[in-house]
Amino acid sequence: MNEPPELCEEVRRWVEKAEHDLQNAEYVLGLKEECPTDTVCFHCQQCAEKYLEALLIFNTIEFPRTHDLVLLFNLAERVVGHNLEIEQVQPLNRYSVEARYPGDWDPISFTEATDALRMAKSVRTAVRGAFPKEVLPN
Numbered sequence: 001m002n003e004p005p006e007l008c009e010e011v012r013r014w015v016e017k018a019e020h021d022l023q024n025a026e027y028v029l030g031l032k033e034e035c036p037t038d039t040v041c042f043h044c045q046q047c048a049e050k051y052l053e054a055l056l057i058f059n060t061i062e063f064p065r066t067h068d069l070v071l072l073f074n075l076a077e078r079v080v081g082h083n084l085e086i087e088q089v090q091p092l093n094r095y096s097v098e099a100r101y102p103g104d105w106d107p108i109s110f111t112e113a114t115d116a117l118r119m120a121k122s123v124r125t126a127v128r129g130a131f132p133k134e135v136l137p138n
Helices: 005-029 037-058 069-079 089-098 110-130
Strands: none
Touching: 005 037, 005 089, 005 110, 037 069, 037 089, 037 110, 089 110
C-alpha cells in the first residue's frame, strides 16, 4: 500500500500520542494501592479517542472535535469497519469528564481502572490492525 507520506506522518503523530496515554495508564495502574484510578481511566479514554481519530484521519473521514467515543466509533464503523464492538468503547466515554473534574461522581475502583485499561488495549489492537505497517511508528 502506498499512502501519501504526509498522511502517514499525521497518523503516526496521533498513534504516538495514543501510545503515551496508554503508557501513562499502565504505569500509574502499577502503583496498586496508591493508584489514582481517575487518571488511569482518563488516559485510557484518551488512548481510545486518539486511536479512533487516527483511524478516521487515515481514511480521510471528517469528524467533529469531540470526546464522544460512541460518535467516533460510529463514524469509523460506518465507513471503514473494524474488529471492535461498541461494548469495548462506550464504557470509556464517561472518563473524558468524570475523571478530569471534581463532581458528584461515583468513585472509580481499581478493578474498574483495570477494565478501562483492557478496553483501551482492545481499541488499540483493533485500530492498529486496520493500518498498513508503513503507517505505524517503529
